[in-house]
Amino acid sequence: QVQVVESGGGLVQAGGSLRLSCATSGLSFNDRAMGWFRQAPGKEREGVVCVDYSGATTYYADSVKGRFTISRDMTKNTLYLQMNSLKPEDTAMYYCASRFLWCSGSKTQYNYWGQGTQVTVSS
Numbered sequence: 001q002v003q004v005v006e007s008g009g010g011l012v013q014a015g016g017s018l019r020l021s022c023a024t025s026g027l028s029f030n031d032r033a034m035g036w037f038r039q040a041p042g043k044e045r046e047g048v049v050c051v052d053y054s055g056a057t058t059y060y061a062d063s064v065k066g067r068f069t070i071s072r073d074m075t076k077n078t079l080y081l082q083m084n085s086l087k088p089e090d091t092a093m094y095y096c097a098s099r100f101l102w103c104s105g106s107k108t109q110y111n112y113w114g115q116g117t118q119v120t121v122s123s
Contacts, residue, residue: 003024009118010119012122017082019080019083022078022079022114027098027112032101033052033102034096036079036094039092039093045095047060047104050103052103060105069084094119095114098110
């Protein structure tokens with residue numbers, strides 16, 4: 001049975017930091033890509049950043065380059081998103097998702113999803 005559970009969201013002031021976690025079971029990071037998506041009110045869900053089965057990282061949102069870092073703990077089957085220098089436009093529900101082998105920026109290509117964790121950045 002596959003489980004994907006995000007945590008670590010919250011309310012922070014602009015310029016602050018948060019570290020999101022995605023705890024999984026029933027998924028092997030050795031043959032799957034793990035990605036972070038986000039969705040703000042009134043907008044479509046968009047890809048943020050992804051790490052593929054080999055450990056290669058792809059950024060889909062240019063606005064987060066230099067501020068967000070994705071990482072994996074292979075022994076714990078846990079994915080992380082370190083978010084620094086947060087801006088109000090980062091406010092969204094953040095989702096963890098998985099697909100076979102390689103990263104994709106399209107939400108329709110992922111077959112496993114978590115429930116999401118809310119990130120709110122105040123100005």
